[in-house]
Amino acid sequence: MDLGDVSLRFIADLLAERTGQQLTEGRVWRVGTALSGIFRKRGISNVEQLVCLLDQAEEKALADEVVEALLNNETYFFRDPAYFKVLAELILPTLRRARAGKRKLKIWSAGCSTGQEVLSLAMVFAEQQEQWADWSIEILGTDISGQAIDTARRGRYSQFEIQRGLGVNRMLNFFEETEQGWLSTDRVSRLVRFNRHNVLDQTPSSGPFDLVMCRNVLLYFDAATRERAFRRLHEGLSPDGWLMLGAGETVVGQTRQFQIEPGVGGIYRPVPQEGPAFGAPHEPSSETGAALPNSVEGKREFTVP
Structure with missing residues (x-):
């Protein structure tokens, strides 16, 4: 064909x-x-x-x-582990300092497929539980696929799915084996909610978000549609928020709405909009947070006890 x-x-x-x-x-x-x-x-x-x-x-x-x-619903737990290293060692510590007054974080995983990325995020918070004591954490996962969202809401995965990206310790700490598969436990499931949503539509009303993950979604769009998606992602982010794209995606030559985070691939910061949205990205600000080496690559409110 x-x-x-x-x-x-x-x-x-x-x-x-x-x-x-x-x-x-x-x-x-x-x-x-x-x-x-x-x-x-x-x-x-x-x-x-x-x-x-x-x-x-x-x-x-x-x-x-x-x-x-x-629709391509390919996903697995802790996909691209280097991104989660950046998340744990750079992005979350920076946000924790910036939000220390409010002690509240909002995260949006756009194009979350069957939920593994969102639960991976929840596991990071659960593993840092002492650092997030008494914080309100909201993690929203959205996808255009109704079937994928149904799977994500169930939080149940086959033996094959659970082994993709998870070691034995995380499997046993955050999932319970049942006759129907591995079911996510309350330690992570209470942090997350899933809604059906197209990233091209109006951003979720629970925003703005401190972190948006939109990985391996934009590569399926043409240039005009990507520009529209970037506008939506920018609308959904806090002015000092963070955007994480997939390994094969970039803002370079695509949009002026985001700037590259120096020294860290796939991580971007929003730029205040005063002109056309399309074109080469702005040069990064000298005030961005510390960077790691290049080799390191629906809403539920939860208060960490």
């Missing part, structure tokens, strides 16, 4: 319209596999037949199924 095919282009346009994501040539290979379950369920054998069904006005539910199937 290729994007020159009329039926495949129909599917690509549907995905872009509903989510903003682009079905690029590099993602075409997985379309057949992603839609195979729908093919079996509907008794059809190819994309052309699927498009014929989608063209019927009463098949709105089918369109939802197709979009869900095409």
Whole structure:
């Protein structure tokens, strides 16, 4: 299959319209596999037949199924461990000093998929419990996929999922083994809430946030859509907040709304907006916090006891 095919282009346009994501040539290979379950369920054998069904006005539910199937929900616990090292050793200590008066933090994981990133965040706080005594911590995870959010809310993971990124100690400290899989315990689940949300829509009302993680989401957008997403992320951040992007994402040449945090890959700070949002990022301020070496790469309110 290729994007020159009329039926495949129909599917690509549907995905872009509903989510903003682009079905690029590099993602075409997985379309057949992603839609195979729908093919079996509907008794059809190819994309052309699927498009014929989608063209019927009463098949709105089918369109939802197709979009869900095409979304990439790949994730695992503590993905890119170096980022979590930066989080624990640079970002959270800086925020703890900056918010010492209010003793309250708000964090947003945009594009959280099935919840592993959000629970990884919660584990970091649980492991630093003494440092966050009497703090109010709010962690919000959002994703455009309703199925992914349902999984995240259940907080239950298979043996395969739980072993991806977690050592034995964290598995036993933060999860309980059941017949249906590994269930997150109250130590972490009480810190988090999950809502369905598109990063291109108005930012969650519980903001502004002190930290926004939006990793491996923007790479599926074209330039114009990324610009729109950056605006939303900027709107959702506190003026002195932090933005964490994925390893393959950057603000360079994409937006003027964020500046690079010196010496730390994938970490950015918001810039007050006085001009056009698009273009090269501003030069970093000399007043940014200490940097680590390059080699280190819905809302629930919780008060740490």
